Amino acid sequence: MCGRPTGPWFAVPADALGYYVVAFDQRGYGRTTGWDTSSFINTNLAQFALTNLVRDVVTLVYALGYRKVKCIVGHDFGAVTASMCALMRPDLFNSLVMMSHPFNAPDLLPFDIAHADTEAHAPTPPLHVHAELAKLDTPRKHYKWYNSTSAAARDWANPAQGLHVFLRGYLHLKLADWNWTAQELAKLPYYYIMPLHKSMPETIADMMSDQNIAATEAWMSDQDLAFYVQEWSRTGFQGGLNYYRIMTDPVRMTDLQLFAGKKIECPSIFVSDAKDWGNYQQPGAMEAHPESCSDFRRARFIQDAGHWPQQEQPRKVVDELVAFLSNL
Template sequence: MAEAGYRAIAPDLRGYGGTARPQEQEAYSIYDGVGDVIGLLDALAIEDAVLVGNDWGSTLAWSAAQARPDRIRGVAAIGVPFMDPAPLPPSSFFPQNEEALFYTLYFQQQGVAEAEFEADIALTLRKILFAASFDAGPRLPGDGTPNPFSMVSRQDGLLGPLPDPAVLPSWLSEADLQNYVAAFTASGFMGPLNYYRNLDANWRLQRAFSGRRIEVPVVYMIGQQDVGLSIPGMREIIAGMRDSVPGLRRSVFIEECGHWAPQEQPEQVNDILLEFLGELTDLP
């Protein structure tokens, strides 16, 4: 983006990397994140910006565009589509049984997932990054392919069933992995997991904007093998998104790509972003 003449800013969200890590669980609501975005724009004297986000970054970008369209010029959302609040709090309908529970429920109890993930941070990152990528193989509902964002065994935890790749995939260098390891060694996983622990709180807060559409220009992209597409109804949500996102220019399914599109297919992602930014003719 910088080489194309744009000002590109890539901040760590709260709880990650070098950014502050509040201890209070409730400090990680989606609107705390929106406030951080607006605060960053204010600190840098930027009137408005295009937000680019993957997964939780997409959720943050959608919420920022909905709440503060005066400061958000456009959104490039990757992976997570725009969804209105569900009729009930999310925790009330996530599945669980005696043997396993949905990963978002597994993350709810303070300290449990932290202990599993922080026992061997390099192993944790290798397993999760690989298992959610295209390199892990085809992703079909019910095919049994290990998925880090699905049901979690009460006995084996989230990491147990996931493969540990003998060789890192081509898009993940050893140097990059060690940078991630150093960052999570410094920050731990409490902050990232607290985003999930605010799902019900977010639901309560987002009801204030229920039915409010995303009017700013939007491009949406997702890997064709993104693990999120195995969630029942996800493709239908993506197909029907224009009703709530009239600013949607297009939805792009990226070939040979899993959940980590900016890392797995950076050239395609950049091409899509540059095309989208070029359409916003008033950008500097």
């Protein structure tokens, strides 16, 4: 089990089914070591390529003395890693649970162009979406590209409201209980498509001005959150943010061309909540699961959960995991 650090995986009774459960930090997060901690400009970003993340997991499995994994479960960016594990090593990972982040298959390579009219088959020029976002009546920017900048880690680590309040707000705004309005439902919220001239902490502070944090405190106590504040204060955020630098740069994603056209072969399911905007960040990815995954069993949308279903509704998530594992 892996995911962007947000809290423990509560009440996972897989041991009752005869499985060992391993929850690990990904490279760059938590107490992991050995990755490049040099300055932003000098970081060896190749260390954070998706193929290297899969290598980390394979190395961990072997280090623990196993040659098969019954199921790999990933939440948020952990779902990216878990999906890539299933894609690249179907011999090792027997099944897959993706949570809150659909599988986005590697781009296809140009096909049957050897004798084609090169002009007729020229790729469509990319839409300069970032320039278009900046031209909106309320100028905006995409959070992934913001997180790829040299300023992002400093902003995350030094919020004016304090790290505890910032992280509490970040958790709260992705809850099912956040107060959606018709206007907000018509567009991705500001924590995804940010105001052009604001940092993430500033964006969160604005959005939290009229919010009640009680719903978040129900599953993330101040004591638990204080531990994360302690760890983030010690490590900073650059290790985790380096992944955005990889995923927003097509040149750094070319290693995935090895798997162009390949499907995830093992049994898989997707677990999330319909209120989670993370489902819709990559248009069409969730709907493409039956095509990108050869044995896609189902998508389950848990009621009364937002982006953190394993924490907001742990019992319901556990029920989905147990049902899936029991039918493999």
